[in-house]
Structures are given as structure tokens and as C-alpha cells.
Amino acid sequence: MDTPSLDTLIIGAGSAGLAALREVRKRTERFVLINDGPYGTTCARVGCMPSKLLIEAANAYHQRHTLGEFGITGADGLAADLPAVLRRLRRLRDDFVAGARQITDALGARSIAGRARLLGPQQVQVNGTSGTIYHAKSIILAPGSKPVLPPEWRALGDRILTTDTLFEQATLGPRIAVIGLGPVGVELAQALARLGLQVTGYATSEWLGGLSDPAVNTSLHEALARDFSLHTGPAATLHTIPDGSGGISGIEVRSGEHRSVVDHVLVAIGRRPQLACLGLDTLGVALDDKGMPPVNPQTMQIANLPVYLAGDAHNHRPLLHEAADEGHIAGMNALAPATRCYQRRTPLAIVFSDPNAAVIGQSLRALQAQSDLVLVTGSIDFARQGRARASQHHHGRLNVYADQTSGRLLGAELCAPAGEHLAHLLALAIDQQLTVGQLLGMPFYHPVLEEGLRTALRDAARQLDPARTSVQASDLATCDAIGAEALD
Numbered sequence: 001m002d003t004p005s006l007d008t009l010i011i012g013a014g015s016a017g018l019a020a021l022r023e024v025r026k027r028t029e030r031f032v033l034i035n036d037g038p039y040g041t042t043c044a045r046v047g048c049m050p051s052k053l054l055i056e057a058a059n060a061y062h063q064r065h066t067l068g069e070f071g072i073t074g075a076d077g078l079a080a081d082l083p084a085v086l087r088r089l090r091r092l093r094d095d096f097v098a099g100a101r102q103i104t105d106a107l108g109a110r111s112i113a114g115r116a117r118l119l120g121p122q123q124v125q126v127n128g129t130s131g132t133i134y135h136a137k138s139i140i141l142a143p144g145s146k147p148v149l150p151p152e153w154r155a156l157g158d159r160i161l162t163t164d165t166l167f168e169q170a171t172l173g174p175r176i177a178v179i180g181l182g183p184v185g186v187e188l189a190q191a192l193a194r195l196g197l198q199v200t201g202y203a204t205s206e207w208l209g210g211l212s213d214p215a216v217n218t219s220l221h222e223a224l225a226r227d228f229s230l231h232t233g234p235a236a237t238l239h240t241i242p243d244g245s246g247g248i249s250g251i252e253v254r255s256g257e258h259r260s261v262v263d264h265v266l267v268a269i270g271r272r273p274q275l276a277c278l279g280l281d282t283l284g285v286a287l288d289d290k291g292m293p294p295v296n297p298q299t300m301q302i303a304n305l306p307v308y309l310a311g312d313a314h315n316h317r318p319l320l321h322e323a324a325d326e327g328h329i330a331g332m333n334a335l336a337p338a339t340r341c342y343q344r345r346t347p348l349a350i351v352f353s354d355p356n357a358a359v360i361g362q363s364l365r366a367l368q369a370q371s372d373l374v375l376v377t378g379s380i381d382f383a384r385q386g387r388a389r390a391s392q393h394h395h396g397r398l399n400v401y402a403d404q405t406s407g408r409l410l411g412a413e414l415c416a417p418a419g420e421h422l423a424h425l426l427a428l429a430i431d432q433q434l435t436v437g438q439l440l441g442m443p444f445y446h447p448v449l450e451e452g453l454r455t456a457l458r459d460a461a462r463q464l465d466p467a468r469t470s471v472q473a474s475d476l477a478t479c480d481a482i483g484a485e486a487l488d
């Protein structure tokens with residue numbers, strides 16, 4: 001069945017699709033939003049929000065280890081009731097999902113449940129070859145991504161979990177392997193360990209949580225190793241252990257010589273854009289070896305077609321705020337008389353481990369790849385930072401990277417207490433193109449963790465050329481630390 005032509009059509013009711021919808025609704029009523037599968041967005045259902053709910057519970061329980069040192073007794077009597085933790089998680093999660101669902105529910109007939117497939121740059125068919133065909137002047141693709149789960153592991157049954165299924169479990173463990181220690185694996189492995197599970201983490205790369213600075217990575221590794229056993233080596237393989245009566249008593253994880261037997265395996269080896277069955281081949285543009293069409297990240301336009309690709313499906317920066325920005329840009333351009341370029345924000349990626357890890361601006365790896373750049377690194381080790389010691393959060397490192405010629409702050413990597421907040425401060429500074437000298441001229445209160453940032457900036461300032469940068473000879477900006485941790 002064919003329908004009358006629309007101004008635009010959005011595929012995917014996730015964060016990118018809903019951000020596009022907000023712009024589309026300001027401009028036309030002649031649109032539809034097509035979504036396959038559960039509503040409520042990946043972020044609220046199985047992503048950012050449930051993972052943070054688990055982490056908050058885990059860190060609250062973990063605090064008991066610090067209470068004795070503060071002089072507070074009785075912590076030995078505390079216990080984590082994992083089923084209750086998971087029930088609370090789902091209760092709040094459902095609330096977040098309901099908020100997102102209200103938006104699509106309010107669309108009435110313009111919200112269509114079904115699987116969409118392109119028939120060309122201005123045509124979409126929903127629910128198979130006999131389904132309804134929609135014509136639209138422009139199309140916004142926001143189909144998101146799915147956890148990668150190798151078919152041979154999927155066949156091992158319901159002991160193999162991904163973030164799509166983890167939060168639905170009534171309980172877990174007691175032994176669990178987390179395979180993949182990128183941002184998602186790191187966050188969840190630590191949270192599960194802090195809730196009392198026996199966790200073994202596996203990764204093929206030394207780099208944890210998306211970091212690229214060796215010193216910061218070591219700091220994160222040390223912090224995580226206090227909570228669970230980390231193993232880096234050859235790609236893990238999984239093998240079921242029969243229970244003798246036709247069932248399974250556990251899963252054996254093998255990586256090189258390393259073996260562990262667990263009750264559950266959380267597979268966190270990345271996410272794949274949901275592009276395979278979208279009909280991109282009908283657009284008449286060349287797809288790369290991953291099936292990705294050419295997309296301009298400042299317009300979200302595919303080649304010069306009236307088709308836009310936004311969110312995790314694009315895989316440019318698979319983060320919530322980036323998905324929302326991309327949807328916003330796509331929503332505006334899909335209905336604009338002429339396509340406009342929008343400047344993208346300073347990169348900011350945070351891992352909610354404890355200590356938080358983050359990459360802000362350009363990573364060390366990206367900066368080191370620029371052969372014409374003379375880089376200065378300023379550093380602080382939080383082991384001796386006064387406020388961090390007061391709260392027993394004295395672990396971690398912050399490295400800031402500046403251009404030696406201009407003194408401009410270009411990037412930072414950290415594994416630091418309250419790192420999520422330091423990361424935002426640094427992102428604002430990099431976004432404003434501030435120099436180390438300009439930052440040092442700003443106020444720092446006492447005693448705060450931000451004084452750690454000042455220490456790193458002072459370290460960088462000492463390595464800059466005062467004649468060519470805005471670092472002042474003034475004590476205000478360039479003085480050495482006083483040398484007493486309670487005052488620095």
C-alpha cells in the first residue's frame with residue numbers, strides 16, 4: 001500500500017530520533033516516526049541510566065570499606081541484597097522509560113511501530129515486502145546500535161548476557177565474567193564486583209575504558225584491580241560445563257593459559273550499528289567495508305541525498321549527547337531549504353568507574369599522531385592531594401596536554417576522584433581555546449579537588465616558554481606549590 005507524500009520520515013525513536021523529532025515538529029506536521037522494537041530509548045532502557053543506577057548502588061555499598069578509617073563502626077553488618085538492588089534499578093528505569101514513551105505515545109497515528117527499510121532516497125517500506133510504502137521529501141535514519149554477540153556464544157543460552165538482558169535478571173552470579181573492558185565493561189565489571197559478585201574481566205587490549213595515556217591507564221588498572229581480577233590476553237573463548245543431567249553447571253572462560261569458571265558471562269565487546277537490513281544499498285552511494293555510507297558529521301547528510309544519518313548508527317562518537325546533537329542537526333537540515341553545517345562540540349567521554357575516567361578534547365594518542373606539534377604534559381597524582389585524602393578518594397592521575405608554542409590546552413585524560421566534574425571544567429576550557437596561563441589566572445577555592453587540576457596546570461606551565469605563551473611571570477599564575485598538601 002502506498003501513502004501520500006510526507007515532508008520527512010524518521011526511522012528510530014531513540015535519543016537521536018527524538019532529538020530530530022523535536023526539530024521536525026517545529027517545522028511541519030507532515031511526518032511519521034517509525035520504530036522497531038521496544039520504545040523508551042537505549043539510554044533509558046538498557047544504557048546510560050540503568051548502568052548508572054547499578055553503579056550508584058554499588059558505590060554506596062562500597063563506602064562501608066572506608067567507614068572504619070573515619071571512626072565509624074558497625075559496617076560489618078551491612079549486606080548487599082542483589083535482587084533488591086536490581087528491583088530498584090528496574091523501578092527507576094521504568095520511570096525514565098515512561099518519560100521517553102510519553103513523547104512517542106502523544107504522536108498518535110504519526111508514530112508507527114514496525115521495521116523500516118529504504119526503497120530509495122525518498123521511499124521507505126514498513127514490515128516487509130507487502131508492508132506500507134511511505135514517500136517523503138527527506139528521511140532521517142536513527143536506528144542506533146546493538147551489542148555485538150557472536151552467534152556461537154548466543155547459542156550457549158541464557159547464561160550469556162549483554163546489556164540488553166543484564167538488567168532484567170532477578171539475580172546474578174555469584175561468579176561472573178565480563179568480556180571486554182571498554183567504557184561499558186569497565187563500569188559494569190566494577191559495579192558488579194562492588195555488589196559482592198566474584199568478577200573476572202577479560203580484554204584483548206591493555207587499554208581500559210577508552211584511555212590512551214599509559215600513566216592514566218595504569219592508574220585505572222590499579223583502581224579496578226582492587227575490585228576484581230583483570231586479565232588481558234588472547235580473545236576469550238567460552239565453553240559450557242555439563243552438569244551430568246543434561247543441563248549446564250557453568251561456563252568456562254579460556255584466554256591463553258588463563259581459565260575461569262563462572263555462572264554468567266556479560267559480553268561487552270562493543271556495539272554494531274543497525275544498518276545491515278536498512279536498505280542502504282538502494283541509495284546509490286558507495287558503502288565502505290563496514291557498510292557505512294559517506295556522512296558529513298557537520299550536516300549529518302549522506303552524500304548529497306535528502307537522507308540523514310544520526311546517532312549510534314553513525315558510530316562517529318557513540319554517546320548520548322552526540323546522538324542528540326546529530327538528531328538535532330538532521331532534524332533541522334531535513335526540512336531546511338539549504339543544508340547547513342553545524343560545528344560539533346569539544347569531544348568529552350566519561351567512564352563512571354571509581355575513580356571516574358575521562359578523555360577530554362584530543363586524546364594523547366590523537367595528539368601524538370600530529371608530528372608538527374610539540375606537546376607539554378602537566379600531571380597530578382591524587383595520592384597526595386589534600387581534599388582527596390580527607391575523603392579517602394586519594395587515587396588517580398590527571399594529565400593535561402598543551403601546545404608548547406601557544407600554551408593552549410588541547411586535551412586531557414584522567415582517572416581521578418570527581419573526574420566527571422573535572423572533565424567538564426576541562427571541556428569548557430578547551431572549547432573556549434584557553435591557554436594554561438589563562439586557566440591559572442582563574443580562581444581555585446580551597447580545599448577542593450579542583451586544586452589538583454591547578455597542580456597539573458602549574459606543572460604544564462613550568463614547561464612552557466613564558467616568552468611565547470600567556471603564562472605570566474606573576475606568582476599568581478606560575479608559582480610553585482607551597483609544598484604542604486593541606487594548603488596546595
Ligand SMILES: Cc1cc2nc3c(=O)[nH]c(=O)nc-3n(C[C@H](O)[C@H](O)[C@H](O)COP(=O)(O)OP(=O)(O)OC[C@H]3O[C@@H](n4cnc5c(N)ncnc54)[C@H](O)[C@@H]3O)c2cc1C
Pocket residue numbers: 011012013014015016017034035036037038039041042043046047048049051114115116117142143144145163184274277278310311312313318319320321323
Ligand atoms: C550500558 C550502556 C551504558 C551507556 N552509558 C552512557 C553514558 O553514561 N553516557 C553516554 O553519553 N552514553 C552512554 N551510552 C550510549 C548511549 O546510550 C547511546 O549513545 C544512545 O542511546 C544512542 O541513541 P540512538 O538514538 O542512536 O539509538 P537508540 O536509542 O538505540 O535508538 C534507535 C532506535 O531505532 C530502532 N530501529 C533500529 N532499526 C530500525 C528499523 N530498521 N526500523 C525502525 N526502527 C529501527 C531501534 O529499535 C531503537 O528503538 C551507553 C550505552 C550502553 C549500552
